[in-house]
Amino acid sequence: MPHxxxxxxxxxxxxxxxxxxxxxxxxxxxxxxVALGEALGALSADETLRAVVIRGAGTExxxxxxxxxxxxxxxxxPEREAVYGHxxxxxxxxxxxxxxxxxAACSGWTMGGGCGIATMCDFRIGAPSTRMGIPAxxxxxxxxxxxxxxxxxxxGYATTAxxxxxxxxxxxxxxxxxxxxxxxxxxxTVHGEAQAxxxxxxxxxxxxxxxxxxxxxxxRGTVAISAEDRVREESFAYTEDFRNAARxxxxxxxxxxxxx
Numbered sequence: 001m002p003h004x005x006x007x008x009x010x011x012x013x014x015x016x017x018x019x020x021x022x023x024x025x026x027x028x029x030x031x032x033x034v035a036l037g038e039a040l041g042a043l044s045a046d047e048t049l050r051a052v053v054i055r056g057a058g059t060e061x062x063x064x065x066x067x068x069x070x071x072x073x074x075x076x077x078p079e080r081e082a083v084y085g086h087x088x089x090x091x092x093x094x095x096x097x098x099x100x101x102x103x104a105a106c107s108g109w110t111m112g113g114g115c116g117i118a119t120m121c122d123f124r125i126g127a128p129s130t131r132m133g134i135p136a137x138x139x140x141x142x143x144x145x146x147x148x149x150x151x152x153x154x155x156g157y158a159t160t161a162x163x164x165x166x167x168x169x170x171x172x173x174x175x176x177x178x179x180x181x182x183x184x185x186x187x188x189t190v191h192g193e194a195q196a197x198x199x200x201x202x203x204x205x206x207x208x209x210x211x212x213x214x215x216x217x218x219x220r221g222t223v224a225i226s227a228e229d230r231v232r233e234e235s236f237a238y239t240e241d242f243r244n245a246a247r248x249x250x251x252x253x254x255x256x257x258x259x260x
Contacts, residue, residue: 017040040052050209089147096150111131124183127188
């Protein structure tokens, strides 16, 4: 269902998901988590897209994470915890499972669940003023296996321990050095660079981008590569995009990719 604080816009083949709660550093309550999952699910089903940018309103925060003020009525009983955990899991996995390349524009505070959203993306653009961390220890809560996994995959055991156990909040420079940010740009340019990256991705073959994203997720996971995956891997020689790109290369002209 549409939500007035989770807004999806489209510019050609690039979609932007805006967490629009600037007054509260773009923190998310339960209905917003639900809406985020639904938004990413809908975008993933749209094969005419080529990239998705996720950003927060303003420049102070990508997202400060979950709305702790809402915990009183959203959590606290086994029944509520089950619902909350289910919807949070669905939202984060919808980000991670999106078939299109995803870019998190990590301007400012990228904390807790906000850091979780960012680590589910393929690219994370930040600046020296970016702050990244997960203060779970301060709340006496713990992250689920599926939420810890991408952090561990991205920056390794030692840094994951710093974030989750020590509770360190990393500066943008530190986050970049430790691999949590894939790119560090000047303060005030994060949103522009995220859009520019999406545009560069959109110039390439969408089929190639989707397959490489899928393949990397397979290879870094524990799920075996299936016979169906091998067929998919070998099918690129039969796509129109591949044939057109080969002709363009021989003719020394730029290929036009149509996603077929």
